[in-house]
Structures are given as C-alpha cells and as structure tokens.
Amino acid sequence: MSLVLRGAAALGGAPVDVLVEGEVIAAVGGRLSADAEIDARGLVLLPGLVDLHTHLREPGREDAETIATGSAAAALGGFTAVHAMANTDPVADTAEIVEQVARRGAQIGLVDVRPVGAVSHGLAGETLAEIGNMARSAAAVRVFSDDGRCVHDSRLMRRALEYVKPFGAVIAQHAQDPRLADSAACAHEGELSGRLGLPGWPSVAEESIVARDVMLAEHTGSRLHVCHVSTGGTVEVIRWAKSRGIAVTAEVTPHHLLLTCDLVAGYDPVYKVNPPLRPAEDVRALRAALADGTIDAVATDHAPHAAHDKDHAFADAAFGMLGLQTALGVVAAAMVANGLLDWAGVADRMSVRPAAIARLAGHGAAIEPGAPANLVLIDPAGAWTVDPARLASRSRNTPFAGHQLPAGVVATILRGRLTARDGAIVQAVHA
The missing domain is CATH 3.20.20.140 (Metal-dependent hydrolases)
Known part of the structure; x- marks a missing residue:
C-alpha cells in the first residue's frame, strides 16, 4: 500500500508531499496521491x-x-x-x-x-x-x-x-x-x-x-x-x-x-x-x-x-x-x-x-525519490511529559521523569512500513 505524507516540512524546510511506495520514496512534490495518507502539516520530516x-x-x-x-x-x-x-x-x-x-x-x-x-x-x-x-x-x-x-x-x-x-x-x-x-x-x-x-x-x-x-x-x-x-x-x-x-x-x-x-x-x-x-x-x-x-x-x-x-x-x-x-x-x-x-x-x-x-547502508539518506523510506515525523511543538511507567523499555531508570520535553515523535517508518504512530507500536512485538 502506498502512503503520502501530506505537507511535511522535510528537514524543517518548505512543506511538501512525500510519496512512499514499497520500501522507497517514490516522489517528493505537491498534490501527490496514495492509498493512504498522514496529515503532516506542521510536522517536520527527517531521515x-x-x-x-x-x-x-x-x-x-x-x-x-x-x-x-x-x-x-x-x-x-x-x-x-x-x-x-x-x-x-x-x-x-x-x-x-x-x-x-x-x-x-x-x-x-x-x-x-x-x-x-x-x-x-x-x-x-x-x-x-x-x-x-x-x-x-x-x-x-x-x-x-x-x-x-x-x-x-x-x-x-x-x-x-x-x-x-x-x-x-x-x-x-x-x-x-x-x-x-x-x-x-x-x-x-x-x-x-x-x-x-x-x-x-x-x-x-x-x-x-x-x-x-x-x-x-x-x-x-x-x-x-x-x-x-x-x-x-x-x-x-x-x-x-x-x-x-x-x-x-x-x-x-x-x-x-x-x-x-x-x-x-x-x-x-x-x-x-x-x-x-x-x-x-x-x-x-x-x-x-x-x-x-x-x-x-x-x-x-x-x-x-x-x-x-x-x-x-x-x-x-x-x-x-x-x-x-x-x-x-x-x-x-x-x-x-x-x-x-x-x-x-x-x-x-x-x-x-x-x-x-557505522557504514550503514540505507539509513541517513536524503529525502528524495529513490531513497529508502526510513523516516521519522516529528511535531516540533509537541511538548510531552516523561512518564517512566509509559516507556516501552522493561526498565524505568530515566533521569527525565516528570520533565517536559519540547518535541515528540508522531510516526516512524522503516522501509516504507509504519512501525510507530502517535505513541503506539504499529507492528506487534514478540516478547
């Protein structure tokens, strides 16, 4: 299934649509269409x-x-x-x-x-x-x-x-x-x-x-x-x-x-x-x-x-x-x-x-057509408060408990597939 990230600020720049098909970025531009979309207006898109x-x-x-x-x-x-x-x-x-x-x-x-x-x-x-x-x-x-x-x-x-x-x-x-x-x-x-x-x-x-x-x-x-x-x-x-x-x-x-x-x-x-x-x-x-x-x-x-x-x-x-x-x-x-x-x-x-x-191919690539679709959408104004009980780790030893942090992750995409969205894991994890 194809996915368009609608109006994302790639690297914090001007808003664009980013089309993901399969495991790669298929197009970057305006008025792109896909099977599904995420409204990314106001969000920052990074590798x-x-x-x-x-x-x-x-x-x-x-x-x-x-x-x-x-x-x-x-x-x-x-x-x-x-x-x-x-x-x-x-x-x-x-x-x-x-x-x-x-x-x-x-x-x-x-x-x-x-x-x-x-x-x-x-x-x-x-x-x-x-x-x-x-x-x-x-x-x-x-x-x-x-x-x-x-x-x-x-x-x-x-x-x-x-x-x-x-x-x-x-x-x-x-x-x-x-x-x-x-x-x-x-x-x-x-x-x-x-x-x-x-x-x-x-x-x-x-x-x-x-x-x-x-x-x-x-x-x-x-x-x-x-x-x-x-x-x-x-x-x-x-x-x-x-x-x-x-x-x-x-x-x-x-x-x-x-x-x-x-x-x-x-x-x-x-x-x-x-x-x-x-x-x-x-x-x-x-x-x-x-x-x-x-x-x-x-x-x-x-x-x-x-x-x-x-x-x-x-x-x-x-x-x-x-x-x-x-x-x-x-x-x-x-x-x-x-x-x-x-x-x-x-x-x-x-x-x-x-x-x-790390000589790690496929990561850290430019946000451009043909690049691997390994991406993260960030809300730069999405302040959130750290609650150790809600962290995914099996442990709780965070020094930031109760701290308000100024930006949050909206979605993570690994090779074109959503792995996390709005604070929840998309794919089931086997313990």
Whole structure:
C-alpha cells in the first residue's frame, strides 16, 4: 500500500508531499496521491534516526531489557536503526552471538538491529576477539567496542585498529583510564564529590585515553570513534586530531548535553552514569562542539537496569540511564530551542553522520525519490511529559521523569512500513 505524507516540512524546510511506495520514496512534490495518507502539516520530516550506542541486554539480562522491548522503545523514539553493544552475557565476541542478535532484531522488525562486536575476548582487554569472523559473518559487523570497559592496553588497541582497517570498520572506545578512574569512581571529581564522600572520576581519565588513541589512529591510518564524550578537554583533543586529518569521530549522549553533576547532590542513583555527569562548563563545551561538528553524532547510550540493580545507595548502584524514547526531545531542548542546531542539523547529527560512521547502508539518506523510506515525523511543538511507567523499555531508570520535553515523535517508518504512530507500536512485538 502506498502512503503520502501530506505537507511535511522535510528537514524543517518548505512543506511538501512525500510519496512512499514499497520500501522507497517514490516522489517528493505537491498534490501527490496514495492509498493512504498522514496529515503532516506542521510536522517536520527527517531521515530515521540512527543510534550508534544502545544496550539491549539480550542475551543474558532480559530482566532489564530485551531486543523486543528495546526495539519498541527505539521505534517510539524515532529510530530506524540501533547498534547493540557487546557487553551481554555471553559477550558478543563471536560470529555466532552477533548473528543471533541480528536475527532476533530482524525477526522483531521494528528497527534494524546492528550488533557491535567486542574488541577483546570476554571484554577482558587481553586478547583480540574474533574480529575477522564477526566482520565477515552474516551480521557484517562494522563497529567494534568493549564499551563498559576501556581497551586500556596500548598494544592491544593498536592491534585492534590495524585489524579492523581492511574491513572498513571502526573501533569505538570507552575512554576511561582504569588507573585514574578505578572501579570505585562514580562521580565527577571535584569539590562536590569530595563534600559528598563519593569516589571521584577525574576528567583526565577520559582525556588521556582519547589523546593516546588519536595518536594510535594516526599511526595505523585506521578509524577511531570516541564514545560518550563528556569533557571540554576531550573536545579539544578531538578538535586538534581532526585538524591533523586523523580519522576520528565522536559522539555525545543526550544526558550529557542537558544534565550537570550538581544533580548528584541528592544521592539519587538515577543520575549515576558512565562517564559521570560533568559541570556546566563541560556541558557548554559539548553543546558548542556538537553545533560546530567537532562532535559528529548524538548517541543515546541507552542503558536499562532492573530495579534490583539500580535502586541502591549511589556508590553501589549500576551505571546507566534510559535514552531511546527521550533522545530527540532532549536534543530539541538542549540544541534546537536555543538555536544551536536547526532540524537539518539534528538530521545530520542523529541520522546522516551516525549511519556514515557505522557504514550503514540505507539509513541517513536524503529525502528524495529513490531513497529508502526510513523516516521519522516529528511535531516540533509537541511538548510531552516523561512518564517512566509509559516507556516501552522493561526498565524505568530515566533521569527525565516528570520533565517536559519540547518535541515528540508522531510516526516512524522503516522501509516504507509504519512501525510507530502517535505513541503506539504499529507492528506487534514478540516478547
């Protein structure tokens, strides 16, 4: 069945009709007709969002999230593709496991679930995982990461960068020097952490690893991606590396664009995240870097946790926050409302560039005839209040509970098929 999106503002520009037939955009213009239509007047049409950094917890921690519930959250958040991190149980460090994740995502069919392969066996940071087998597998892995742990051994990081290069793949680094921010570190190191008695996590623990890794990327001629940048110092390292032509890209999370470490003062574990929330000056630096393109992408780091892992004293609680359903609204609040990005800029940072970094065909494409119909319709004036009980995730650990966000997703389309509309999943999800 054909579908016309009537009067949509493509990339925030002039209203047009967009005709979808089969899996592609058939026409863009005026007075188009189809079997069905959505009145999109006043709405913004973007390419479907792409998340480089999602924790779906399956296999192994289905009490916190499943590929089905995470896919539903993604579709409701406007995403048409997500990259599932490797820190599952068992770890996604073999071709068999990444293929299992990809198959399950395809079976559910709400978003394209792209597995991320581990860099090291068991995330132990000692020997390389089966990178070649995962890259050549049916899952065709193009992003490798030990996220949750840093590849701290310089020799192993160098070998990983060399190994992925022939596949056009990228190493996505969780930048955290374990000797500067050990397993006890849980809050930004500063006056506040000292006053609260919380083990501090210094900015230099992130910045020093990024500095090392950009030099290794230059040495190997391979691609490096920096996960969840959180400090102004890291921004400056990345800016310097890009000025030298080093193949480095970077992401920032929505929560690091909006929340500051002052929120930790109440010891609420919902604000415990890895890397930690930082001071306001870092938030300003991250926003400016996303606006000028030094930071390439927004990635959610969607990290669901069961209540029995999160509801503890701050120092003992699990790290992480939900992000898929709130990401677009948070970016609208942090970047669009103050003019730092327009909607075309949001499309670039949340779809076009993430798809390019991951070498993900069919996503992040222009809204033009012949392009894949992976799309999201947004109401730029559709303010909504976050209610954890109404989120699709199996977990409830959102830091935005009760927050009003300024823009909402009206519909998500994956290869010409509606997956979410008006806050509800269109296709049944198999739990």
